[in-house]
Amino acid sequence: xxxxxxxxxxxxxxxxxxxxxxxxxxxxxxxxxxxxxxxxxxxxxxxxxxxxxxxxxxxxxxxxxxxxxxxxxxxxxxxxxxxxxxxxxxxxxxxxxxxxxxxxxxxxxxxxxxxxxxxxxxxxxxxxxxxxxxxxxxxxxxxxxxxxxxxxxxxxxxxxxxxxxxxxxxxxxxxxxxxxxxxxxxxxxxxxxxxxxxxxxxxxxxxxxxxxxxxxxxxxxxxxxxxxxxxxxxxxxxxxxxxxxxxxxxxxxxxxxxxxxxxxxxxxxxxxxxxxxxxxxxxxxxxxxxxxxxxxxxxxxxxxxxxxxxxxxxxxxxxxxxxxxxxxxxxxxxxxxxxxxxxxxxxxxxxxxxxxxxxxxxxxxxxxxxxxxxxxxxxxxxxxxxxxxxxxxxxxxxxxxxxxxxxxxxxxxxxxxxxxxxxxxxxxxxxx
Amino acid sequence: xxxxxxxxxxxxxxxxxxxxxxxxxxxxxxxxxxxxxxxxxxxxxxxxxxxxxxxxxxxxxxxxxxxxxxxxxxxxxxxxxxxxxxxxxxxxxxxxxxxxxxxxxxxxxxxxxxxxxxxxxxxxxxxxxxxxxxxxxxxxxxxxxxxxxxxxxxxxxxxxxxxxxxxxxxxxxxxxxxxxxxxxxxxxxxxxxxxxxxxxxxxxxxxxxxxxxxxxxxxxxxxxxxxxxxxxxxxxxxxxxxxxxxxxxxxxxxxxxxxxxxxxxxxxxxxxxxxxxxxxxxxxxxxxxxxxxxxxxxxxxxxxxxxxxxxxxxxxxxxxxxxxxxxxxxxxxxxxxx
Numbered sequence: 007x008x009x010x011x012x013x014x015x016x017x018x019x020x021x022x023x024x025x026x027x028x029x030x031x032x033x034x035x036x037x038x039x040x041x042x043x044x045x046x047x048x049x050x051x052x053x054x055x056x057x058x059x060x061x062x063x064x065x066x067x068x069x070x071x072x073x074x075x076x077x078x079x080x081x082x083x084x085x086x087x088x089x090x091x092x093x094x095x096x097x098x099x100x101x102x103x104x105x106x107x108x109x110x111x112x113x114x115x116x117x118x119x120x121x122x123x124x125x126x127x128x129x130x131x132x133x134x135x136x137x138x139x140x141x142x143x144x145x146x147x148x149x150x151x152x153x154x155x156x157x158x159x160x161x162x163x164x165x166x167x168x169x170x171x172x173x174x175x176x177x178x179x180x181x182x183x184x185x186x187x188x189x190x191x192x193x194x195x196x197x198x199x200x201x202x203x204x205x206x207x208x209x210x211x212x213x214x215x216x217x218x219x220x221x222x223x224x225x226x227x228x229x230x231x232x233x234x235x236x237x238x239x240x241x242x243x244x245x246x247x248x249x250x251x252x253x254x255x256x257x258x259x260x261x262x263x264x265x266x267x268x269x270x271x272x273x274x275x276x277x278x279x280x281x282x283x284x285x286x287x288x289x290x291x292x293x294x295x296x297x298x299x300x301x302x303x304x305x306x307x308x309x310x311x312x313x314x315x316x317x318x319x320x321x322x323x324x325x326x327x328x329x330x331x332x333x334x335x336x337x338x339x340x341x342x343x344x345x346x347x348x349x350x351x352x353x354x355x356x357x358x359x360x361x362x363x364x365x366x367x368x369x370x371x372x373x374x375x376x377x378x379x380x381x382x383x384x385x386x387x388x389x390x391x392x393x394x395x396x397x398x399x400x401x402x403x404x405x406x407x408x409x410x411x412x413x414x415x416x417x418x419x420x421x422x423x424x425x426x427x428x429x430x431x432x433x434x435x436x437x438x
Numbered sequence: 439x440x441x442x443x444x445x446x447x448x449x450x451x452x453x454x455x456x457x458x459x460x461x462x463x464x465x466x467x468x469x470x471x472x473x474x475x476x477x478x479x480x481x482x483x484x485x486x487x488x489x490x491x492x493x494x495x496x497x498x499x500x501x502x503x504x505x506x507x508x509x510x511x512x513x514x515x516x517x518x519x520x521x522x523x524x525x526x527x528x529x530x531x532x533x534x535x536x537x538x539x540x541x542x543x544x545x546x547x548x549x550x551x552x553x554x555x556x557x558x559x560x561x562x563x564x565x566x567x568x569x570x571x572x573x574x575x576x577x578x579x580x581x582x583x584x585x586x587x588x589x590x591x592x593x594x595x596x597x598x599x600x601x602x603x604x605x606x607x608x609x610x611x612x613x614x615x616x617x618x619x620x621x622x623x624x625x626x627x628x629x630x631x632x633x634x635x636x637x638x639x640x641x642x643x644x645x646x647x648x649x650x651x652x653x654x655x656x657x658x659x660x661x662x663x664x665x666x667x668x669x670x671x672x673x674x675x676x677x678x679x680x681x682x683x684x685x686x687x688x689x690x691x692x693x694x695x696x697x698x699x700x701x702x703x704x705x706x707x708x709x710x711x712x713x714x715x716x717x718x719x720x721x722x723x724x725x726x727x728x729x730x731x732x733x734x735x736x737x738x739x740x741x742x743x744x745x746x747x748x749x750x751x752x753x754x755x756x757x758x759x760x761x762x763x764x765x766x767x768x769x770x771x772x773x774x775x776x
Contacts, residue, residue, distance in 0.1 A: 292529075
């Protein structure tokens with residue numbers, strides 16, 4: 007042991023070995039396949055079967071899609087060009103593209119208006135959906151509904167301005183008096199808004215819409231996927247606040263409010279949507295004189311909003327019920343009043359719990375907007391089932407049209423779903 | 439307080455509706471537009487084209503009435519209605535008339551309180567089968583599966599026919615004509631039954647129309663015609679005689695091509711009365727003297743409308759058959775203009 011230089015070992019490595027690549031079967035695609043596709047014999051068999059099945063489906067649909075024809079002007083021409091081969095006749099989409107998107111009566115020179123409204127919608131909705139964005143953007147969001155109304159329906163710009171002023175007046179009154187007494191502020195605000203609308207309505211000169219900058223478009227002329235989007239966006243954004251109010255009202259200690267909310271929710275949930283739509287389009291016209299009915303679009307919006315608000319109220323009530331009683335008591339013990347407790351403590355937690363349910367209702371609502379085709383409004387499905395399939399050129403084209411409709415709806419619904427999942431991850435505060 | 443407001447509104451609404459019902463003709467003239475109910479789309483009868491202009495056989499009737507009343511065939515607001523909304527739209531005053539291939543039946547006329555002003559197409563329920571089935575008569579269809587639209591008179595007619603002939607069938611209920619085409623082509627049913635005009639239109643869109651045959655039996659009467667509300671006979675007369683003017687024009691040989699020449703005056707007094715160069719028929723209706731001339735110029739006489747929209751040279755290819763003039767052995771017959 008005294009000879010420190012003498013080395014008892016024949017070889018000592020002085021540096022670490024370079025890293026070797028893992029064995030071929032434990033890396034990359036091979037490993038992934040071994041683990042996920044062929045981890046056992048039954049799984050392997052299923053994988054092969056599934057691949058065969060996918061091949062079967064794709065081998066019949068892909069040629070049908072890629073061989074599709076885009077330029078003919080009728081189904082008969084398509085069949086002539088195809089000459090017995092089986093392929094899609096997408097010409098119907100190119101020829102009727104504008105009708106599918108905007109309906110058949112929206113003036114063609116005004117197509118930029120709904121397009122611009124859609125673009126602005128993305129800007130207006132961004133600060134609501136993504137709360138990391140600067141809060142100042144919300145000002146635009148508040149103006150947007152009036153702007154979009156003016157863009158899509160056209161007519162005099164005074165109408166949306168008066169509507170906006172009425173809302174502003176109501177808000178100001180509520181701010182002034184709402185601090186002392188909620189009821190005074192609330193009803194005072196509503197009265198102020200109506201006074202402004204009434205005065206403003208009287209001030210707008212007769213026939214102001216005729217020479218307006220944007221030509222007026224009546225509601226009956228709206229159609230296509232634009233109508234679905236408009237109904238979907240309007241009804242979702244109206245029914246969420248209404249649903250929250252209903253859910254809170256149902257939990258209220260005040261018997262009158264609680265009673266009204268319970269009856270409303272139970273009644274509306276107990277009636278099929280299609281019945282409500284028929285009431286909106288058919289029954290209401292008996293009650294109004296023939297020339298002064300409420301706008302059909304507005305009637306439909308009210309009915310769909312009521313319907314989905316009742317569902318959303320129940321979803322949110324589930325969220326409220328899931329909160330431990332301690333949360334309510336904690337809010338009380340901090341000395342918060344009802345509005346503060348709800349706004350700061352209860353609702354943020356309850357709404358977070360309710361996100362999947364609300365999104366579920368929203369997606370369902372968006373797809374339910376196609377039901378308006380049964381009351382002869384020409385939404386996307388109404389356009390397909392009515393005018394397009396009834397034209398002599400395109401009678402008999404089904405897969406292409408309905409596939410296109412499915413694609414549009416899928417894109418929107420999948421977007422909603424992805425957003426809600428992002429939102430759930432973003433709001434996750436627990437460590438599950 | 440709320441209640442009284444609602445009742446007040448209802449009263450006002452009721453009064454206004456009553457006042458409006460007093461004179462549809464005056465309403466239409468004041469509005470400058472005719473509100474005409476049509477289908478949401480039926481090949482050949484009513485459908486908007488790629489530019490959004492309505493076209494078709496029923497649409498032609500609407501345009502003729504608009505031209506007769508307002509002098510402008512384009513002064514029509516077409517209100518698309520479904521089979522479920524059509525009658526309420528008419529009863530509530532949303533539309534002034536309905537021209538939507540609607541069958542004239544007792545209960546619609548009497549119980550629903552409508553006035554059918556005439557018949558513009560005599561239809562009847564027929565059967566279509568694949569040619570390879572080798573069937574030549576509907577009576578050989580014992581045990582067949584039949585595609586049938588639910589909630590229509592065709593469903594009841596079918597049950598009656600099979601029971602009367604003591605044979606059995608299995609119904610395949612479907613909702614729309616489009617769905618029926620798919621089901622039938624996919625072989626979900628052996629037979630498709632609906633109105634014969636609809637069958638012909640459907641067959642015309644098949645890839646191989648020759649592989650399907652229409653059976654000779656017509657098992658029901660389906661007179662289709664325009665209708666108006668009960669209670670305004672003057673307006674009913676306007677619509678009735680606008681339709682009759684189209685029919686009479688064909689009978690007398692007045693077409694959209696020669697009408698300018700004929701309205702200068704002819705030797706035939708009935709033509710002169712029709713076109714307003716003699717007599718005062720227009721005045722009696724509360725219309726201008728050249729009302730019928732305008733109606734005919736809107737889209738041609740009855741025969742021209744038929745040929746242009748559903749006749750043998752169109753893809754639908756319907757023969758005149760029952761819808762020929764009575765002078766040619768059909769049922770189309772107008773009372774005289776006198």
